[in-house]
Amino acid sequence: MNKWTKLTLPLLQPVAAIIVGLLAGAIAIIIAGGDILETYAEMWKGAFGGMYFFTNTLSRATPIILIGLGAALAFRAGFFNLGAEGQMVFGALCAALVGLYMPGPGWLVCIAALLAGVIAGGLWSVMAGYFDSRFGVNLLISTLLLNYVAVLFAGYLVAYPLKDRSGSAAMAQSEMLDNSVWLPKLISGMPLHVGFVLAVLAALIIFVVLKRTVVGYEIRMLGGNPLFALFGGVKRGPMMIGAMFASGGLAGLGGAVEILGSQYRYIDGALSTADYAWTGIMAALLAGSNPIGTLIAAIFLAALQTGGMGVERNTEVPLEVGDIIQAVLILFISARFTYSFLKRRKENKSDGTAV
């Protein structure tokens, strides 16, 4: 295989998936009675048209990137952590609580709140890992179900004991954070905050860790062939706890930066309806769990969402066009999974001493 095909081949499937996604979107636009070019133009403007919309997209991408990186890390180690939503919600909740109730200077409270988010998300994730290694509870199922526990518990807290009673609205939400603990904006007047820098840094760090470090090597081998890793002396237990903590911690951080940088309070359902967690997981899948790829995919998916909002604002075509494109993407990515799975099975059959 020459260098050119080696570089382009992994890109072929995602690009093809995106093209087919856009085509499917075009059909939906026709059905909705819109003009394809105009709709896509509005979509582009909503996502990237001008400084405000561009930074808005990046801001929306921030939690998605962090959550996606967490998922990618777990996937690389071979652990199917689908609990990003719960981990994010717990991270967000704890960040909000620390932000509200910890005394001290604003910058210190902000850092403590971020850390609280990491620890809360990480521990929630480790719990599922522990259930798996200790009691054999399937990780995929436990992480998935723990999402409901986390979301409903956080919802209860802000609906009753911690409910903001100062305002007139009857919404289930916590009190507002003091603006001294807010994450600073990168450009004044724009939605983009420091969390985005954290997300980019995290992507770079994970990239280097996976590629260059002993731990990263063990993670990759464990994910590639767990028996080979065991044989070579990789200890699955500690690796699992570590990988699950890091994975959940990143999701928790994603929730925390969203609270401290954008929403400034925990609002019941706000993180779930924005679909940050599942979009993040999708970004990781779209990028084949490559950290830099996850970063790019997360921004792309965020752009689809902000672009969809632009479409809804300025045309008759509904917001859901963006969702349709996303859905088709998922289909085509899962097609890639099936394809590589089939390929592997074929290879297994022809094992042995050929020639």
Add this chain to the structure above:
Amino acid sequence: MLLQMDSITKKYGEFSANRGIDFSLRAGEVHAIVGENGAGKTTLMRILYGMEQPTSGTIRLNGKEVSFASPLDAIQSGIGMVHQHFMLFPSFTIAENIVIGNEPGAGAVFDRKQAVKTVEELCEKFGMKVDPQAIVSSTAPGVQQRVEILKVLYQGADIIILDEPTGVLTPLEVQELLEAIKQLSKQGKSFILISHKLNEVLDVADRITVLRDGAVTGVVDKHATDAHEISRLMVGRELLELDRKPITPGDKVLEVTDLSLRGTKGKPVLDAVSLSVRAGEIVGVAGISGNGQSELLQLISGLAQPDGGRIAVAGKDVTGKAPRDIRESGLAHIPEDRYVWGANRTATVMDTGLMGHHRRLQKSGLLKLKDIRALVSGWVQKFSIKTGSLETSTQYLSGGNLQKLIVARELEQGTPFLIAAEPTRGVDIGAMETIHGELLKRREEGTGILLVSSELTEILKLSDRVLVMYEGRIAGELSAKEATEEKLGLLMAGGTLQ
């Protein structure tokens, strides 16, 4: 001449798998094709069987030029092939497996009785005994091999291609197969036998064609040649004589006491196995696969936990320890199954080669990529591992080349104790020579080696002592002097030595 292949050339892009090969087969002849991995044996046979089309060259059958577009054409012309891996339906009976594709019966109704009768007649005619009603999965590999041959005979083949037919057979089954081949050739059937086991080839073949790098390096008559000449033709140079210098064994580097493992069906997989390996000693473990050897190795290396007994590596009790700790106590391990335990298919060649060394070649958690690259590329040269680059994905290595990579990796761990399980499975003669040489070098340097192999020649060539495993027990121990293939074969089959 029954079959004549003239100047067959097969090119894959730039690469020539076959270069102007001439091959002929007489009626009633057994003609063996030998050669190293990648010499072009299988390609040539795939061309004959219609699975590949030659780039140039002609095939003549009974003087008439033919061309086969698919195996079906070849079968109709009386050519049958028995593949290296059996292609049977395990849950069906032997009779059903043999008549498939041309079932007796009327219309859509399958006449089972007639099928059984046909197969019985077939067995009678060719003197090969099988029970037509037996389910294939419940029969031994030797029987399955016979079923494959009967299937080909049922299809009316006069030329039968056997691709590495003895790989999975026990020594006794090998004898039976070779006997059957001789019988059938007397009845006029012709055989093309692909093999790398020279003693079997010399036993059964009339003529031997040797291939190297896609070209014929010699066609020799059985009576006018010996193993020495054939291997020289295969490798293209003289093979080195291995010499096993006398050595006084040192301390015990492995001591296994009363090791037990319960099986699923009440019968123990390992039954109070005790053995030891001393420094500077190669202890061979012979046995038909499935008599507890795999489990023994897994317990020693910590990949599974025993139900009883103790294991000590380099003087340290490692019973119940994790593989990592046992490796740190002084174990290196060439695994039996290179794809299950030995490699990560999706990782690069460099990453697969790094396993076990990665904790050594680091500086505060960062991998020393330069040193690692130098180390692995050193192995690639020393063992002539054929790979595009160190960044090539492991799955693109051929089995033999991957085996060489794994052997290099484990030898290089520099531990006092080494498990070598099937160390030369699927590698060619040149690489086998290198690996055997390296194992003996380790032995001289004072490494204790536990060698598990299904190749008796390998066991006899390398071992200072030989243990035979039968049904989860050590059935006997022989010194290098006492051990012969006959004695080992007897113990392996559950017999006793008087």
